[in-house]
Amino acid sequence: MTSNGGGTTRGRRSLRADAQRNEDRLLEAAAAAFAREGAGASVKDIARAAGVGVGTLYRRFPSKEVLIEAIYRHEVQRLCESAPHLAATLPPVDALRTWMEDFIDFMMAKDGMADALRVVLTDDSEKLHTRALLADAVAHLLAATGESAPERPHVDAEVVLMALGGISLMASGEGRRDLATRLVDLLLHGVVGT
Incomplete structure (x- = not known):
């Protein structure tokens, strides 16, 4: 799906550093806009928020x-790459909580792009591959918490990922991001006993 480090996706060549920064800003601004406004978000507003012209957006x-497919791939890559960094820089439970909150934000942004994503992402094997990548990120963070110690029952990373998906659906359906945080705390308590 993505190559590591270069920010390229399948079938795309590497960009110059300034072009990569522009693309990253565009993807971040677009993800935020779609999370707020749904698929009707203005392309002009996205370009303005990223500090580039509309022509730059349309060239990329x-x-x-x-754009929506690129956001999806960028966010999945960002989530997967963040797990080792979080595990190395934060206490284990804080790293897991931070990743879970980032995942909820990703899912809520994805919700705003849901109709377009259904058209773009039609390959079931790609969806399963993405789920496996995200589950690997969760497994990395779970291992850091020591949840696999003999006195604790095994917690399956895919089950945690599915629970996070359910949390994001409930919170999005209620229009309450604060509910997601409360449910993440509840899930964390069940997973690591916080």
Whole structure:
């Protein structure tokens, strides 16, 4: 799906450093806009928020569907790459909590792009591959918490990922991001006994 480090996705070549920064800013601004406004988010507003012209946006992403697919891939890559960094820089439970909150934000942004993503992401094997990558990130963080110690029952990373998906659906359906944080705390308590 993605190559490591270079920010490229399948079938795309590496960018110059300044072009990569522009692309990263565009993807971050677009993800935030779609989370707030849904698929009707203004491309002009996204370009303005990223500090680039609309022409730059359209050169990189010729349609809104291409932009949405790129956001999805960028966010999955960011989540997967963040797990080892969080595990190395934060106490284990804080690292897991931070990753879970980031995942909820990703899912809520994804919710705003849901209709377009259904059109773009039609390959079931790719969806399963993405789920496996995210589960690996969760497994890395769970291992750091010591949840696999003999006195604790095994916690399956895919089950934790599914629970996070359910949390994001409930919170999004209620329009309450604060509910997601409360449910993440409850899930953490069940997983690591916080």
